[in-house]
Amino acid sequence: MKSFLVILAVCLFMVLAEKRQSCSLSTYADNCEFYKCVESEANCGSSGYPIGYGYKYCNKFTSSASKFNAAGQNFVTCTRQCLIRLLYSNSVARNNFNCDSIKTLSFDSHPDCYVSCGFCNIALDNMGALYSIFEVSDLFTVSAVKQMAVTAARCSASVALQFFMRFASFLG
Numbered sequence: 001m002k003s004f005l006v007i008l009a010v011c012l013f014m015v016l017a018e019k020r021q022s023c024s025l026s027t028y029a030d031n032c033e034f035y036k037c038v039e040s041e042a043n044c045g046s047s048g049y050p051i052g053y054g055y056k057y058c059n060k061f062t063s064s065a066s067k068f069n070a071a072g073q074n075f076v077t078c079t080r081q082c083l084i085r086l087l088y089s090n091s092v093a094r095n096n097f098n099c100d101s102i103k104t105l106s107f108d109s110h111p112d113c114y115v116s117c118g119f120c121n122i123a124l125d126n127m128g129a130l131y132s133i134f135e136v137s138d139l140f141t142v143s144a145v146k147q148m149a150v151t152a153a154r155c156s157a158s159v160a161l162q163f164f165m166r167f168a169s170f171l172g
Helices: 001-020 031-042 051-062 069-093 100-117 129-135 143-170
Strands: none
Touching: 031 051, 031 069, 031 100, 051 069, 051 100, 051 129, 069 100, 100 143
């Protein structure tokens, strides 16, 4: 009986480890398909975070990278990797596939990734590229407004300085 329980525990561990590895960072660290993998585990639906926001905007940013200047392109790559890494560590690695938790943890991680990847420094020079990506309906959700407010609060002094430096250069 004891041997049976040990074998059962090992099998259960292997199944759980396989489930976690199916969305592994070694496979998806820089790949928007990661969000589809998370969706296959979480089943949040087409309007849930993994597909309705994560996958959608990962692809929009990736396919629009050429609209950004060099620094903006670095921001796009860095942000994609950061958001995937944080979703992995907050959900996949913990075997937490609760849709509400995925949405909350993901949106809460956006400002950290945006700011650490240089959003404050690229926003003004890449305003047109950023504007072309977002859908207006997504900008006015509670989660989106919150992430924009937190990001703006972290950037405001830096962005204002950039604005005044740009303005001053026009004056001569």
